[in-house]
């Protein structure tokens with residue numbers, strides 16, 4: 351069995367590793383365009399997804415930093431705690447640097463006999479040369495031809511990311527603040543470093559301003575340095591059709607969500623988990639890998655991913671509305687309901703396992 355993956359980002363490499371582990375030949379094809387390595391990007395991965403990663407993809411224990419608690423605050427409650435999740439006895443999720451995850455995957459894949467990585471070639475017949483094709487590249491002509499119908503959400507926001515360096519501190523609590531400019535997250539990655547993601551509404555631009563805002567909201571860290579700030583325009587999307595014949599869209603090309611809940615890549619890991627099971631069933635039954643797999647994958651995942659996409663959007667709109675109306679009734683209600691431990695546990699389970707539990 352031979353498949354190909356178009357594009358070579360994080361979703362592509364993670365999927366490739368999962369497939370070679372199932373003894374499937376994988377060709378990763380990519381464009382010659384040079385992407386500068388951004389060392390300020392981090393990803394929060396939920397506990398059950400880390401367990402799946404370690405067991406079925408590659409062991410990443412050495413490069414992750416475990417966090418026990420998330421505390422959420424809101425400007426609308428005058429910086430009072432809105433809710434908190436987790437306790438000190440077990441970890442909730444882990445933070446990893448994007449470039450380290452890419453490096454470990456790439457290094458391992460290059461040693462694998464089932465794996466090949468080459469530039470895009472002309473004259474490939476995707477339906478004849480490969481059993482299945484996965485596409486993760488937004489700029490590929492196939493994306494433009496077959497995967498242009500989507501539900502899109504423009505957030506009119508930019509995400510600013512950086513890493514702050516600070517004095518040594520016990521650093522196992524992630525903090526998210528719903529500020530009047532948008533959500534700001536402090537995500538610890540060591541006792542000395544914390545990743546910052548600030549999604550700011552209405553294009554309030556300029557590094558100095560962002561540094562100042564980070565400083566204003568930082569109450570915990572004795573800052574030594576704020577690294578270079580990178581920015582990304584935020585968009586949400588969900589493809590209307592997941593596949594065309596034997597070609598399946600994957601990763602952020604399939605669904606992209608607001609980073610406020612740190613769930614984008616977690617959704618892709620859950621997709622890989624399902625795909626992994628569907629493929630294993632076919633292998634066990636001696637069935638071919640063909641477009642039927644794409645139909646089954648879409649049937650399994652599309653509704654769950656869409657509910658997730660909508661739920662994240664709802665949270666975003668909810669805090670936007672509160673900010674615009676300068677009313678804290680909604681936050682007060684969350685504070686009240688979250689005191690109920692079973693509601694709190696349900697939120698933790700959804701963030702950990704998606705809609706599977």
Ligand SMILES: Cc1cc2nc3c(=O)[nH]c(=O)nc-3n(C[C@H](O)[C@H](O)[C@H](O)COP(=O)(O)OP(=O)(O)OC[C@H]3O[C@@H](n4cnc5c(N)ncnc54)[C@H](O)[C@@H]3O)c2cc1C
Pocket residue numbers: 356357358359360361362380381385386387392393394395486487488509510511547582600601602603609611612613614615616617618
């Ligand atoms: C600010 C921010 C914070 C986030 N935080 C979290 C989080 O905490 N938890 C979580 O689960 N998700 C998070 N996400 C989402 C997560 O980053 C994406 O889901 C994930 O990076 C998508 O990977 P991808 O390969 O599908 O897409 P991309 O990385 O966009 O790649 C898609 C395609 O673009 C091209 N490409 C782009 N960059 C490169 C590159 N460097 N090298 C090679 N090719 C490239 C390639 O063709 C590639 O296949 C966050 C997103 C943002 C914007």
